[in-house]
Amino acid sequence: MQFNRKDLLGLEDLTSEQIKLILDTADNFKEVLGRKIKKVPALRGVTIANVFYEPSTRTRMSFELAEKRLSADIINFSKATSSVKKGETLRDTLENIKAMKVDIVVMRHGSSGAHKFASEFLDVSIVNAGDGQHAHPTQALLDMMTLRERWGTLNGKKVTIIGDIMHSRVARSNIWGLTKMGAKVTVCGPPTMMPVDIEKLGEGGVKLEYDLEKAVSEADAINILRIQLERQSTRLFPSSREYFEVFGVTSDVISLAPKGCIVMHPGPMNRGVEIAQEVADSEQAVILPQVTNGVAVRMAVLFLIAGGKVDDTELNEN
Amino acid sequence: MDTQQMRRTIVRIAHEIVERNRGVEGLILVGIRKRGVPLAERIAIAIEKFEGTRIPVGALDITLYRDDVQMIASAPVVGKTEINEDITDKMIILVDDVLFTGRTVRAALDELVDFGRPRSIQLAVLVDRGHREYPIRADFVGKNVPTSNNETVEVLLAETDGEEQVVLSDIVSASSPEAGKKVGSKKKKAVVKPGKGGKSVTGKGKKAKAGARAKVKTKAKPKTKTKAKTKAKSKTKTKAKTKSKTRTKAKTKKTAGKSRKK
Numbered sequence: 001m002q003f004n005r006k007d008l009l010g011l012e013d014l015t016s017e018q019i020k021l022i023l024d025t026a027d028n029f030k031e032v033l034g035r036k037i038k039k040v041p042a043l044r045g046v047t048i049a050n051v052f053y054e055p056s057t058r059t060r061m062s063f064e065l066a067e068k069r070l071s072a073d074i075i076n077f078s079k080a081t082s083s084v085k086k087g088e089t090l091r092d093t094l095e096n097i098k099a100m101k102v103d104i105v106v107m108r109h110g111s112s113g114a115h116k117f118a119s120e121f122l123d124v125s126i127v128n129a130g131d132g133q134h135a136h137p138t139q140a141l142l143d144m145m146t147l148r149e150r151w152g153t154l155n156g157k158k159v160t161i162i163g164d165i166m167h168s169r170v171a172r173s174n175i176w177g178l179t180k181m182g183a184k185v186t187v188c189g190p191p192t193m194m195p196v197d198i199e200k201l202g203e204g205g206v207k208l209e210y211d212l213e214k215a216v217s218e219a220d221a222i223n224i225l226r227i228q229l230e231r232q233s234t235r236l237f238p239s240s241r242e243y244f245e246v247f248g249v250t251s252d253v254i255s256l257a258p259k260g261c262i263v264m265h266p267g268p269m270n271r272g273v274e275i276a277q278e279v280a281d282s283e284q285a286v287i288l289p290q291v292t293n294g295v296a297v298r299m300a301v302l303f304l305i306a307g308g309k310v311d312d313t314e315l316n317e318n
Numbered sequence: 319m320d321t322q323q324m325r326r327t328i329v330r331i332a333h334e335i336v337e338r339n340r341g342v343e344g345l346i347l348v349g350i351r352k353r354g355v356p357l358a359e360r361i362a363i364a365i366e367k368f369e370g371t372r373i374p375v376g377a378l379d380i381t382l383y384r385d386d387v388q389m390i391a392s393a394p395v396v397g398k399t400e401i402n403e404d405i406t407d408k409m410i411i412l413v414d415d416v417l418f419t420g421r422t423v424r425a426a427l428d429e430l431v432d433f434g435r436p437r438s439i440q441l442a443v444l445v446d447r448g449h450r451e452y453p454i455r456a457d458f459v460g461k462n463v464p465t466s467n468n469e470t471v472e473v474l475l476a477e478t479d480g481e482e483q484v485v486l487s488d489i490v491s492a493s494s495p496e497a498g499k500k501v502g503s504k505k506k507k508a509v510v511k512p513g514k515g516g517k518s519v520t521g522k523g524k525k526a527k528a529g530a531r532a533k534v535k536t537k538a539k540p541k542t543k544t545k546a547k548t549k550a551k552s553k554t555k556t557k558a559k560t561k562s563k564t565r566t567k568a569k570t571k572k573t574a575g576k577s578r579k580k
Contacts, residue, residue: 021395028379028396037432040382070382303396307387 003304007126009115010135011176019180023145025300026293032069033295043070046306049097051077051107052129053084053114058267058291059129059139063106066298075102094118104305107131112169125305133167138301139266140173142294144181146286147221149293150262155182160215162249163225163274164193166236170266171225175202188215189225189247192236212247213256221262224249224275240273250276254284262286319461321482324444327460328357331442332364334458335411342369344408344437348376350426351397353415356477357444361413376401378412383425399429406434415473417443417459420452445484447471 003021011019032040048067052060067074077097079085084093090109097105104125107115112132119126130136148154159178165171165187178185179202186207187198199205209215216222227243237243254261263275263285271277279285319327339345342365349358355377362373379397381387387394412426423441430439442458447465463471465486472485 025396028398031398031400032382035432036434039432041428042382042387300396303382307394 003307005305007115007119007128008137008301008305009119009126009128011137011140011173011180012135014180016180016182019141019144019177022141022297022300022304023148025304026141026145026296027149029069029299029303030293030296032299033292039069039071041071042303043067043072043306045073046070046104047073047075047100047102048104048106048302049075049077049100049102050129051093051097051105053079053090053107053109054130056108056129058294059108059136062291062294063127063129063138063298063302066295066302067106069295069299070302072104072302075100090114090118091121094122098122098124104302106302127301127305130169133169133172135173135176136169136266137173137177138294138298139170140177141301142290142297143170143174143223143264143266144177145293145297146264146290147183147262149289150286151220153182154178157183157220158186158218159183159221159223160186160188160209160219161223161225162188162212162215162247164227164236165189165198165225166193166195167228168225170223172201174223175206179203179206186215186219188212190237190243212249212253216249216253216257216261219257219261221264222249222254222257223264223266225266226268226270227273240270244273244276248272248274248276249279251278251282254279254282260284264290267291319484324460324482324484327444328360329364331458331460332361333368335361335440335442336365336369338440338457339409342371342373345411346374346376346401346403346405346408346436347411347413348378348401348426348430350412350414350422351377351379353473353475353478354378354413356475357415357442358411358413359477361411361442374403376403378426378429380422380425380429383429385421385425401433404434405430405436407437410436410439411458412439412441413443414441415444415475416471417441417446417454417456418449418471420450420454423454424452444473445471 003018005014005018008014032038050060050063050067064074064076075097077093082088082093094105102124104127105118105122106127106129107118108129109115109131112134114131115126115128128135128137130139144154147157147159151157159174161168161171161174163171166189171187175185175187184207185202186209187194188209188211191210194208194210199208227240249263254263261284263279263282265275265280265285265287267287267290269275269280269287271280280287335345336342347358347362349355355375358375358377362375366372377398377400379399381394381396384394410430412423412430414422414426417423427439430436440457441454443456444460446456446459446462447469448462449465449467463486465471468489470485470487470489472487474481474483474485476482
């Protein structure tokens with residue numbers, strides 16, 4: 001199985017075999033993170049630009065750590081300290097970065113489709129670290145890796161995604177990835193935060209449920225989403241307190257789920273809004289293992305993308 | 319080298335390892351994936367039989383340390399490295415199936431050093447086929463097999479391939495006009511099959527996927543001579559005598575991608 005892709009823009013155009021290859025590679029990269037010297041020379045000589053037009057803590061640190069673990073050279077760009085403030089366009093910024101002879105651009109942007117646009121004029125590899133409300137493929141991959149670690153497989157498992165589905169790129173990428181891998185997805189949230197035709201998303205669609213208790217009653221895993229106030233032009237619910245009353249995941253809600261149900265959150269968490277304090281810190285929560293797996297998954301993605309050149313070399317193992 | 323010969327060879331290597339290191343104190347066997355791992359396991363079992371001590375066995379995947387990882391068509395599959403012992407101040411016996419250019423061993427040495435500072439690293443191989451590109455030699459050799467650059471040596475083991483034999487093959491390369499890909503057609507030259515089906519030491523007789531075997535990209539050697547004499551003793555047992563003065567018809571065309579030999 002070969003990856004042979006120039007970019008990673010989303011999971012919708014990946015096959016289940018390609019997703020499995022990324023997850024298998026990430027499993028093996030996780031061992032590297034446990035070594036005394038947590039560094040391998042696989043991407044020595046490869047230059048990666050981290051271009052972040054939006055604030056990020058976990059994703060940016062995770063990508064940067066993954067790049068360093070693979071011995072890549074790194075340059076960082078953030079909107080706040082760049083010429084974007086002076087009016088430079090996205091295209092000009094990327095053209096300039098390309099002119100610096102980078103090999104891979106890891107980009108986060110507030111506009112959905114920014115990466116697709118960039119991939120049409122950039123011949124360097126582009127890895128999507130989040131674009132607007134569209135996709136966050138590496139987050140979905142690390143979520144899948146965390147679930148697969150627990151279960152050994154994703155096929156036939158039931159995952160419930162709760163919260164602000166409309167504004168969530170994490171939800172969309174998770175739906176694409178999980179359904180491709182044979183999992184059954186239920187989405188649950190306030191009607192004001194549920195996009196039209198969400199049931200048709202993914203391979204085979206998803207189940208829509210507005211009742212939180214019903215949504216968790218058969219869930220093998222619950223993925224709780226952050227309320228993204230920064231993406232809301234109008235208030236879609238009366239108050240954070242009311243949201244917590246109706247859709248907040250508390251220990252009482254968890255008690256309705258099957259035994260051994262896993263609790264996930266992509267971070268950053270709003271404790272007391274979408275997740276209760278006791279749930280966030282419970283044994284069922286795999287929020288910190290998700291962060292660890294994030295580094296391994298991003299190492300795998302960068303390694304596979306860097307190897308995605310078209311060449312006709314045969315190899316000799318001896 | 320049939321199954322029995324392979325077994326004897328492994329036992330001999332096991333004895334040589336113990337003799338050279340004056341016992342088994344501080345020894346760790348590390349197999350290079352993929353066929354070095356079952357070989358290391360077999361050596362450990364052999365040593366346990368006559369010394370009564372089980373030596374730790376580790377596995378090393380050198381994919382991330384290869385010097386050609388940026389040059390190849392697509393990222394190779396990364397395997398798992400499993401060394402559960404602290405290797406600092408230990409005597410490491412690196413085990414592989416075939417020693418060829420030495421590049422794999424170079425990568426393995428780089429990786430081992432990242433795990434600690436061993437007292438020494440020794441190399442044990444089942445087959446040494448020559449053609450070194452790095453100043454590396456094996457401390458323990460099962461069999462020296464003189465080969466030409468137009469040949470491949472494949473060691474098949476019950477644990478990884480579901481069968482047990484050593485295959486020496488000719489390669490004839492030709493370029494594909496459509497994709498510009500090299501198509502390597504193999505012409506089997508000598509096959510050494512076991513007398514009885516090789517038993518898996520670990521009890522895991524996995525079958526290797528087709529096409530997962532190593533291939534050597536060849537430089538065209540215009541005129542080499544070959545004489546191959548094979549006597550079939552039975553349906554399952556074959557003895558092959560090959561002389562390294564060989565004559566092969568190798569047609570090669572230059573392709574865009576440059577090959578690497580490890």
